[in-house]
Amino acid sequence: MTRVFYTLAFYLLVPLMVLRLLWRSRQQPAYRQRLAERFGYIAARTDITRPCIWIHSVSVGETIAARPLVEHLLNTYPTHQLWITTTTPTGSDTVKRLYGTRVLHSYFPYDLPGAVQRMLQRMQPQLVLIMETEIWPNLYDACQQRQIPLLLLNARLSTRSFQRYRRLETLTRNTLRGIRWIGARSLQDADYFQQLGATPAQIATCGNLKFALKIPTELRNIAHSLKQQWGNRPVLVAASTHIGEDEQVLAVFARLQQQIPNALLILVPRHPERFDKVYQQCVETGLTTLRRSAATALTADTAVLLGDSMGEMLLWFAVADIAFIGGSLVPHGGHNPLEAAAFGVPVISGIHTHNFTDLFPALYASGGAVEITDTAALYTQCLTWLQQPSLRQQAGENAAQFFAQQQGVLACIMQAITTLLPLTSPPPGDGT
Structure with a gap:
């Protein structure tokens, strides 16, 4: 009987669900x-x-x-x-x-x-x-x-x-x-x-199952080539960011650039419909920004690469020196840190990781990730790892070891x- 009531409720909700698809199709036509x-x-x-x-x-x-x-x-x-x-x-x-x-x-x-x-x-x-x-x-x-x-x-x-x-x-x-x-x-x-x-x-x-990820050798080769093309610049990847996080990450990175002028931020918003808006946010900060979709080579003065392409997150982790995992500075619940860990990239996350309670506490305990409470702590942790490569490398090795032990x-x-x-x-x- 409970399933009957559930089904009746679902039928009543269907018009709203279709309207929601049509509403979302304003920015992503594929929804309709x-x-x-x-x-x-x-x-x-x-x-x-x-x-x-x-x-x-x-x-x-x-x-x-x-x-x-x-x-x-x-x-x-x-x-x-x-x-x-x-x-x-x-x-x-x-x-x-x-x-x-x-x-x-x-x-x-x-x-x-x-x-x-x-x-x-x-x-x-x-x-x-x-x-x-x-x-x-x-x-x-x-x-x-x-x-x-x-x-x-x-x-x-x-x-x-x-x-x-x-x-x-x-x-x-x-x-x-x-x-x-x-x-x-x-x-x-x-x-x-x-x-x-x-x-x-x-x-x-x-x-x-995400621990079963296999990293293609050719991807590592592509990443190595990119790093060389970019002059082996230190790279911070902000992955799967949500509304309210992009501006925080950009503010932190602007401060980091004052200390490390050749640092590069790869900013990857979670939802494709936000690419244009986040690009405008990047431009408004005054940071020289290049869209990945522009298919243009980075120059020495490029400060931000906007990852507005699909299917390249593994590549961004492969070139990263530090990874900030989004959905965690805002109360979304966090995102998967394992792809970064698989590449031996140390992870930074906010406190909102309730969707991944099976991963983050253990990754923190391993020394492969650090939890931060606000942007001040995010800045401090990024600066510490970028200025002290031995600490960053040790954290990355801890992350890689954590990943390897979970097969x-x-x-x-x-x-x-x-x-x-x-x-x-x-x-x-x-x-x-």
Whole structure:
């Protein structure tokens, strides 16, 4: 009965959700495109003889995090089709950029009975893999009715999300029972899922899939070449900044330049629709600013490189000497620090990291990251690391060691997948 009320409420909200898409499309026209897919109207698979695995990753962050798993699935199940859904246009663009025609793609349907049934009928997946915490009662029920195993991977619950789901205790408990397996990021996440109604037999604590990130050798070579072109300038990367953070970072960097005139700031706003506004903010500070999208070489007087391109965050971390992770000076909840850590780049973060409580405390404890409370502390920490390379290098080594010690999550997830979807023959390169 609780799912009935949930569904009625969802139907009432659909007009507002569509209006929100149209509103956002004023700055990103892609939001008003392919609306039918959000109601499950996707093109049916033409080669229905090939079994299908459905992977859902909400946006860019989840899609990038899922890449090691997707690549492994493509290699392990070469006769299967992989269908990836996202919620945002930037997520859609990331899927196309990473995989091209190797996977199928569409937008994720609204959690309405007709939409999810339509999607499942046209896709006909053998297995459904949901990245992180996307709990959709109607989709989960439809998969259970069709006997399609559904796995929740890289599953996490912030304290805020846990409390929100607890308010819908009956609905959440019934929904979780439809999940075949939950790969939790941490013991805390596993405990939260159990408190919400999942059984211990459903849950395994695998760790964070983002630790499975592999750094391409060619990317390191490109980064080395860029650093040389730029005169080996000290580089501060401010990654995934939000409204209210850009001006703070720019003010800090203007002070840093007084002490270290050849320093370079790479500023990467989280949302593409903010690129133009942030560029204007950069110009208004008086700092010489170059947009990455301009495809123009940096000059000696370029102070700020605005990262207004998509899919280059790894490159920016590869050239960084220090990384500030955004969404943390404002109460957003922070962003993933692991990509910086993987490159051995020391991390600075604000206090608002409640979405990554499984990562930041441990990274702080390792000495690979520092928490700051305000812009004065951000300035002091950046200046210390830039003026004392030995301290910066030690922090970077600590970050890299922290990353290296957290391997094994992909094997944990694949063990669960192959149990439900047995291999008919050894995967290529398996050697067995």
